[in-house]
Amino acid sequence: MPYHKCIDYSLYLVTDSTLVPEGTTLLGQVEKALQGGVTIVQLREKEMDTGDFIALALQLKTLTQQYKVPLIINDRIDVALAIDADGVHIGQDDMPLATARRILGHGKIIGVSVNNTDETKAAVDGGADYLGIGAVWFTSTKALKKQPLGVEGVTRILASMKDRRIPSVAIGGINLENAEGLLMGSFIEDDIEGYPQRRRLDGLAVVSAIIASPDPRITCDQFTSILAATNKALNIANRPTVDHVLDHVEIAVQRIRDQTPMVHHITNNVVINDNANATLAVGASPIMSQNRVELEELAAVNGAMVLNMGTLNDIDTMVLAAQANGRHGNPVVLDPVGGGATTFRKQVVQRFLSEAPLTIIKGNGGEILSMANRGGRSRGVDSLGGVDEENAKAAVEALALQHKCIVAMTGPVDYVSDGRRTYAIDNGDPMLVNITGSGCMVTSIVACFAAANRSDYLLATVSAILMVNIASEVAMARGDVRGPGTFRSALIDELYQTSLSPNVLRDKARLRLL
Numbered sequence: 001m002p003y004h005k006c007i008d009y010s011l012y013l014v015t016d017s018t019l020v021p022e023g024t025t026l027l028g029q030v031e032k033a034l035q036g037g038v039t040i041v042q043l044r045e046k047e048m049d050t051g052d053f054i055a056l057a058l059q060l061k062t063l064t065q066q067y068k069v070p071l072i073i074n075d076r077i078d079v080a081l082a083i084d085a086d087g088v089h090i091g092q093d094d095m096p097l098a099t100a101r102r103i104l105g106h107g108k109i110i111g112v113s114v115n116n117t118d119e120t121k122a123a124v125d126g127g128a129d130y131l132g133i134g135a136v137w138f139t140s141t142k143a144l145k146k147q148p149l150g151v152e153g154v155t156r157i158l159a160s161m162k163d164r165r166i167p168s169v170a171i172g173g174i175n176l177e178n179a180e181g182l183l184m185g186s187f188i189e190d191d192i193e194g195y196p197q198r199r200r201l202d203g204l205a206v207v208s209a210i211i212a213s214p215d216p217r218i219t220c221d222q223f224t225s226i227l228a229a230t231n232k233a234l235n236i237a238n239r240p241t242v243d244h245v246l247d248h249v250e251i252a253v254q255r256i257r258d259q260t261p262m263v264h265h266i267t268n269n270v271v272i273n274d275n276a277n278a279t280l281a282v283g284a285s286p287i288m289s290q291n292r293v294e295l296e297e298l299a300a301v302n303g304a305m306v307l308n309m310g311t312l313n314d315i316d317t318m319v320l321a322a323q324a325n326g327r328h329g330n331p332v333v334l335d336p337v338g339g340g341a342t343t344f345r346k347q348v349v350q351r352f353l354s355e356a357p358l359t360i361i362k363g364n365g366g367e368i369l370s371m372a373n374r375g376g377r378s379r380g381v382d383s384l385g386g387v388d389e390e391n392a393k394a395a396v397e398a399l400a401l402q403h404k405c406i407v408a409m410t411g412p413v414d415y416v417s418d419g420r421r422t423y424a425i426d427n428g429d430p431m432l433v434n435i436t437g438s439g440c441m442v443t444s445i446v447a448c449f450a451a452a453n454r455s456d457y458l459l460a461t462v463s464a465i466l467m468v469n470i471a472s473e474v475a476m477a478r479g480d481v482r483g484p485g486t487f488r489s490a491l492i493d494e495l496y497q498t499s500l501s502p503n504v505l506r507d508k509a510r511l512r513l514l
């Protein structure tokens, strides 16, 4: 099953088949590393013929998919395309980033090697998904063209991404002895335009210390413990700041408009027209088919899938459609409408959780609390009663960790989490509760953002919810809005591509990192 989740760069294995110990194989070493907690794998083969490279990459893809870990291909975009890998890593002497992006599109991860602040700026401005900062230290794995950076040089590069930060891993000479010093030593804290910024490496990229280890599982266990201990010591866990998220909203909106992803909805009869219009308004393309015959074909061209439980007709088709989208690597968004209201609906939710590859679950307070077994009252499809922040945070985090997906709980305050990072969004006009299906509209827009922003589904979800909420505030402030009827039309207007500029979003956003 393809990878659907947020990218965890924390323990990044870069392979080298020339370094595997005698009596072992590359695939065997990678499997042990995966068992030990590697979170992302890059296939790096410098001397292999294309045919052999593709054959090995396919085998590795089968393996990484079993562990739900993304597979990146070093340098070779042709190989990445041939095996439909999750992305590529390119160096300064490889294909230019803009060309790679044009070929691969925005659905794939592109990492770029950087060794100084100019390269860093160019990679960030050029739309890289992550940076490989190196070399930190001398290494016998590769002949270096530039002087190693040391911890100080890595820190300088991290600090240079002052107001635009993208995930960053360090590479070169990293082992169990120096990893902690690197993570602790390159941590920086500063204050940018009133926002406290904490920055640290998002991960360690390691070749020889893992691939040449007599037991990669134990080695990776030890790296994982070091990463956890430093996270605890620094009291952070790869949490992008509010400022970074706001930067991302601008990019995320633009990506939908550039890509016009198709979003397949199996949604409820009450909201189908509004869902389609909201999808169109943000720049995506809706298709509302419920017909099983065409679902595989649709999944091949879709950008994302919405499963909305409101009127629940053909549940088998919903599961099959989600699975088809999963096979094609499309994010699947579940809206468990009324999920806690009846025994039947609770059973359907359980079926989706076990059989559908869910990327994002978006529900109201009652639905999410019910799924997290923390109470949750519903009347029909409406949520009853308020949810205090502590309980909301605990519920979204627990559910996200349990199901390895993004969870969003919408209400007067919206909470979005991947289990490690949780955001609260205080925007949104109260008039939203007076139009039926406003929550379903949010789900459609979450799917649009997820379709076009696959490298970080948490940020995609936060961006989507912010956009709808701010659009509701802008709509309500208009002189021509007199009640729910005019508000509904105004909301679609404000979601429409040209009306809600990134600057308006940035000015109005009330977002908190919990």
Ligand SMILES: Cc1ncc(COP(=O)(O)OP(=O)(O)O)c(N)n1
Pocket (backbone or CB within 6 Å): 012, 014, 042, 044, 074, 075, 089, 090, 091, 092, 094, 111, 112, 113, 131, 132, 133, 134, 142, 169, 171, 205
């Ligand atoms: C995560 C990561 N960072 C840096 C590199 C180095 O890539 P590149 O500069 O292309 O050099 P080669 O790997 O091709 O020798 C990397 N591979 N991975």
Ligand SMILES: Cc1nc(C(=O)O)sc1CCOP(=O)(O)O
Pocket (backbone or CB within 6 Å): 014, 113, 132, 133, 134, 135, 136, 138, 139, 140, 141, 142, 171, 172, 173, 174, 205, 206, 207, 208, 209
């Ligand atoms: C592949 C690679 N790239 C580097 C860079 O500086 O960009 S250093 C490097 C090799 C890292 O190997 P090891 O973990 O065995 O030291």
